[in-house]
Amino acid sequence: MEGTQDVLTREKLDAALAVLPDWRYRLGGLVTVYKAPTAAAALELIAAVGRFAEEQNHHPDLDWRYNRVFIRYTSHDAGGKVTERDTAAATAASEAAARAGAIAQPGLFRTVEVGIDTADPAEIAEVWRVALGYKKGPGGDLVDPYGRGPSIWFQETATPNSSRLHVDVHWSLAESGPVLEKTAATGAVMNHDHAPDWVVVTDAQGNRLCLCTEAGHRPEASAGP
Template sequence: MNDRISPREFHASEGVSDWRVVFDGARAHFSSGSFEKGAALVFAIAELADAAGHHPDVELRYSSVTVRLISHDVGDISRRDLALAQRISEAADELGIAADPSRVQVVQIAVDALDIPRVLPFWEAVLGYRQDGDEDVVDPLGHGPNVWFQQMDAPRPQRNRIHIDVSVPRDEAERRVAAAVAAGGRIVNDAFAPGYWTLADPESNEVDVAPWRDDSD
C-alpha cells in the first residue's frame, strides 16, 4: 500500500497540532505528569493501534510519553500514520494530557567516509548495532542515535569528519540555532537554511540543526 503523505500534507491536516515530522517520522511528546497517567495513555494507544492494524513506537517515562509514527512498508509517513496520530491526540486530550511539540527532536551521528563499506562494519560491531540500508547502522533496541555515513569525494584534512545531526520541528529550529549561538557557538554555514544550519562550538566541533523535511523530500 503506497499511501505516502508528504510532511507538508501531514502538517496541513486537522487534528495533528501535537505532532511534528522530523528525520525518522512523525513524533509527539506528551507531558503526562505521572507514570499512572502515562501508562493510561500507552494503554489507549495500544488499543487504537491494534484496531488500526498499524503500530507506533512508544516510550513511557515517569512523566512523559513519546510516540513515533512511520510506515516501514513505504519508508516514510503515510495516511495510516496521519489517521493514527489524530486518534492518539484525541485519546490524550480525553485523558487531560497535553503535548509539548518543542520537546520533539531526533539526534543522529554523521560520519564522513571515503569508503563506506569498509568503515560501516566497524561502527556496527563496536556499537552492537545492525546495518540498515547502505548508509546507516541503528540500535536494535531503539535507545541510541543512529549513525549515518556520508560519502566523501576526497580526503578532508584539518576538519572534523564526525558531526551530530539534530532534527527538530521547523517552528523550533531558529530558536534552537539562536540558543546555540548565545551559548558560545557560531554559524558555519546557513546557505541551506531553513533546510539546515551548520553550527560549531568554540573549538570548531560541528553540528547540523535541521527541521522537518520539505514537501519536495
C-alpha cells in the same frame, strides 16, 4: 492498504499535519510528546495507544518518562516513511491524549544522528554496524533495531573534514528559533549557508554539530545534511 501504496506525498503530508497540530514530521516519521497531569494518567494514555496499535496492527516507538509520553509513528514496511496508517494512528493518539487530560509538547521531541565524513562508506560501515549491534537502514544509514540509540549516517566526500564525526540534532522548524539563538549566545560559530534546512555549529575547539529541521526534507529522503 499497506506497504508503499499508501505512502504520503509531501503535499498530502503537509495537509495531514495541518489538521494534526500536536504532531511534527521528523526523518520519515510523525513525532510528538504528551505531558499528562500525572504519571498514572500517562500510563492510561500509553494503554490507549497500545490498544489502538493492537487493533490496527500498527505500533509506534513509545517512551514513558514520568508524566511525559514520547511517541513516534512510521511505517517500517514502507521503508520507514509516513503512510495513511501513521496519520490515522496519530489522530487516535491525539484523541486519547485529550481524554487523559494531556497536553502536546512536540518541541520536546529531539532526534539525534551521528554523521561520519568518509571517502568510502563501505570500507567502514560494517565496523560500526557490528560494534553497535545496529542494522542497515534506508539509504545506507545504520539504525538501532529497537529505536533506542542515534542512527549513524555516512557523509561521502573526497575531502573529509578534520573533525570527521559530528552530531545532527533535529528540531522541528516551528521550535528551532530559540535553540539557534541560545546556541549562538554560547559563542559558537554559526554557518547559516543551508538554513533553514540545517545550520552548522562549530565550538571553540573545532568540533561540529548541525542543528537540523524538516525544512526542505522530503518524506522519501532519509539521509542527513
